[in-house]
Amino acid sequence: MGQFRTVRDFLWANRGQYALGLLWIVFVDCLQLIIPKILGSFAQAYANGSLNISRLGFYAGIFCALGFLVGFSRYRWRMHIFGTSRRLEFELRNRLFSHLETLSTNYFNQHKTGDLMAHATNDVYAVRMALGSGLVMIVDPFFLIITTVIVMLNTVQGSLVFFSLLPLPILAVTVLFFGRVIHRRFILVQDAFSSLTDRVQESLAGARVVKTFVQEQAEVQKFTEGNRSYFGRQMALARIQSIYNPLIQIISSISFLIALVYGGILTIDHRITLGQYISFTSYLGLLTWPIMAIGWVINMLQRGSASMERINRIFNQRPEITDHELAVEKRTLSGAIEIRNLTFTHRGATTPSLKNISIQIPAGGRIALVGRTGSGKTTLVNLLLRLFDPPPGTIFIDGTDIRLLRLRDVRQAIGYVPQDNFLFSQTIAENIAFGVDEARQEEIEEAARIADVHDNIIDFPHGYETMLGERGVTLSGGQKQRVSIARALLKNPRILILDDSLSAVDTRTEDRILRGLDRVLSERTSILIAHRISTIKDADLILVLDEGAIAEQGTHEDLLRQNGIYAELYRKQQLEDQIASGDA
Secondary structure (H helix, E strand, O other), X not given: OHHHHHHHHHHHHOHHHHHHHHHHHHHHHHHHHHHHHHHHHHHHHHHHOOOOHHHHHHHHHHHHHHHHHHHHHHHHHHHXXXXXXXXXXXXXXXXXXXXXXXXXXXXXXXXXXXXXXXXXXXXXHHHHHHXXXXXXXXXXXXXHHHHHHHHHHOOOOHHHHHXXXXXXXXXXXXXXXXXXXXXXXXXXXXXXXXXXXXXXXXXXXXXXXXXXOOOHHHHHHHHHHHHHHHHHHHHHHHHHHHHXXXXXXXXXXXXXXXXXXXXXXXXXXXXXXXXXXXXXXXXXXXXXXXXXXXXXXXXXXXHHHHHHHHHHHHHOOOOOOOOOOOOEOOOOOOOOEEEXXXXXXXXXXXXXXXXXXXXXXXXXXXXXXXXXXXXXXXXXXXXXXXXXXXXXXXXXXXXXXXXXXXXXXXXXHXXXXXXXXXXXXXXXXXXXXXXXXXXXXXXXXXXXXXXXXXXXXXXXXXXXXXXXXXXXXXXXXXXXXXXXXXXXXXXXXXXXXXXXXXXXXXXXXXXXXXXXXXXXXXXXXXXXXXXXHHHHOOOOEEEXXXXXXXXXXXXXXXXXXXXXXXXXXXXXXXXXXXXXXXXX
C-alpha cells in the first residue's frame, strides 16, 4: 500500500493513539472469546441438571458485566482510532489545499475546478475511512480469527475444526480477486464524480450566461449525461459488490453448515459434550463477522488506495515558478523596471508571443501599452508578475534580474488589476482589503473614493458590509472593476499595473477615476494597458505592440505625428465617440 506513504508522517506522529485503539480492540476480542466458554458452561450445567436460581443469577451477572466491558471498550477504541482518522482527514484536506495554493497558474489552466473539489471531498473521505474503519478491520478480524481457531482447537476435536474451516482458502482467493476488480472500478467512479462536480460548478457559476442564451435545457441534458455516466460506473461497482458480499456469506455459511452437521453427529455419539458443542458453534458464530469483515476491509482499503493514488498525483505536482536558490531578499523595491531584448514563447506554442522587447521605466515613471487583441500586452504583464518565468537576463527590477528576486517580494511590490476582475463571496470591505493584513475602515473608504466607487457602495443598504454573490455577481461590471482598482490601491504598491481595467465604465466615470488616480500614479511606477486611447494619452511613454513586437513608441503627440497604428486607432475611436454621441 505504497500510496499511503504521503500520510506516513501523520501515522507515525499519532502511533500512540492508534496503538491504544488497537489494544482496546484486542481487549474487546478477548472479552468476546470468554462469552462462548461461559455459554457452553451454562448449557452443560443445564444438561447435567445442576442449574439452579443461584447459578442462573451468577451467569446473568457475568453476562451483564461482560456486556458493559465490551461496550465501554468499543467506545474507547472508536475514540482513539476514529478520532485520529478524522484528524487525518482535517490535516490531509488542509495540506491538499495548501499545496494547490503553491502551484503555478498554468496548472489551473489545465485542471478543472470541479475535479480538484472532488479530490478534496470524496477522495479525502475515502482515505479517512481506509485509515479509520479499514485499520480496525485489518486487526480485529485477523486477531479474532486466529485466537478463535486456537480456542476452538482446545475446545473440541481437531477434525471438527479442520472440516469446518475447509472453505477458508476459497475465501482468501475470492477476496484477492474481487479486491483488484473493486480497485479498478472505484477509480472510474471517482473520475466520473470529478467530471460531474466540475459540470455542476461550471453551470452554476455561469448561470447568468446560461439564462441569457436560454440554454437551461441544454445544460440539464449535459448534466444528465454526466450523471448517467456516474450512475453507470456506480452500478458497475455495485454489481461487483452485490456478488462479492453474498459470496463471502455463502462461503461462511458452508463452514457453519459443516459444523452443525458434523458437530451434531459427534454430540449424538457422545464424543463431545453438549457444552462443547454449544461453545464450538458460538465460536464459529464469532468467525462469521471477521470473515465478512475481510471482504469489507479489502473493499475499503482498495477505495482508500485508489483515492490516495489520485491525491498523490496532485502532491507530486511541483510549481513551475519558484524562488531561485540564489534569490536575494528585497522587501522594499523602488520600482525601476528594465526589459532587455525580451523574446518569450508560451509552452507548446511555435510562434513567440513577444519579440525583442526593450523598455526602461524609471521609478515613478508612467508608461502605457496599446495594441490590437493578441499583441502580447497581457503576456508582458504576466512576466512582470512572474506568473510565467521570463528568460534569464531579460527583466530587471531595481537592477536585479527578476528571477533572482523572491516571488513574495516581487508580487508584494506590484498592485495588479486584471482584465477579469475576480471578487470573492465576502463583504465589499473585505474584498477591498484583500491582501492587506490590517486595513482601517478610513483607508478602505479612501481607496474606494479614488476608484470612484465609494458613492455606489454607500447606496447599498449595508454599505461596505454588503455581501457579494459568487465572483461579485451583486455588482455591475464597472463597479467590479472599480472595487478591484480600490483593492490594488489599498495595497500601496511601488508598481501599479492596470490591465484594461476601465473598459466597463463610461467616459465620464473614466475621467473622474483618472483624475483621482493622477496623484496616486505620480508616486509610483505605473503601467497602463488599454484599448481606449483616452485612458493612456497622458502617459510619459506609450508603446504600441503589434504581433508581439514594439511597432511604435513615444508620447501621445509623437505617435499622432507618426501617423501609424496608434494614429489609426485614435481616429477610429474619435469616430466611434462621435457616432455614439450623435454628432457624426
